[in-house]
Amino acid sequence: MTSISSFVPACSAQGVARVYGRGDAEVRALDGVSVAFARGRFTAIMGPSGSGKSTLMHTLAGLDGVDSGRVILHGDGRRADVEISTAPDAVLTELRRDRIGFVFQAFNLLPVLTARDNILLPMRLAGSRPTPEWFDEVTGRLGLTDRLDHLPHEMSGGQQQRVAVARALLPQPDVIFADEPTGNLDSQSGGEVLSMLRSSVRETGQTVVMVTHDPVAASYSDRVVLLADGRLAGEIAQPTADSVIDAMRDLRTSRTVVPVR
């Protein structure tokens, strides 16, 4: 486990540009973004609508390509560094199966599978299985032990999202990318999901990178990275909901926030 002060990158973007459209319709969704996300930490990406948050997350996760720059998934001694931005599709498919986990706003559970089978599916597809102890620990921590034989439609939104979090945590991926994971939840269920992500970082050293619009959600993270107009606009260490609200207000009025390391 890393010490509290060390910053070991789990993934990084280096001078990344992503341009959509041409001519008058050209949009520079990412315009030279260089940022690293620390291993074993919970980082939130925030910024106004259209600032490039989803594009950054998609390029980091290999769901979208880059026009220039590099995206690296860093190794940890056991696993090698991989340049995501030039990796062939077959490698990206493998990485998304083995080293990258996802939690989406829309849960994305298979409706015909029980919670247990949804949780186990990615590992089964990869031809592996968790130890019973690890499965019990993850599902127990997420409060799913007595819901494992239920189908998604028999569960609340919060329970479904906890199933999605369990599915992402189980293979112990290098990074979990969470895209507005609480966007479809009431504040209590959302708080539960965020607490689970938080404790997976604190207790098992999981790395989480989350896009959110919600300052309260961002306050569960260790660090907020701010984007504006496809560029880095600052960062907040140990954010609180108030410090995030202030920074977002400053961004809208184009004042400098905090310089990015």
Ligand SMILES: Nc1ncnc2c1ncn2[C@@H]1O[C@H](COP(=O)(O)OP(=O)(O)OP(=O)(O)O)[C@@H](O)[C@H]1O
């Ligand atoms: N596939 C695409 N084709 C054309 N333009 C796109 C595409 N995807 C994103 N964009 C544009 O790129 C810019 C950044 O979009 P992105 O979705 O990354 O922003 P965001 O910060 O996640 O926004 P929101 O908070 O509204 O979800 C926007 O101007 C958007 O319209």
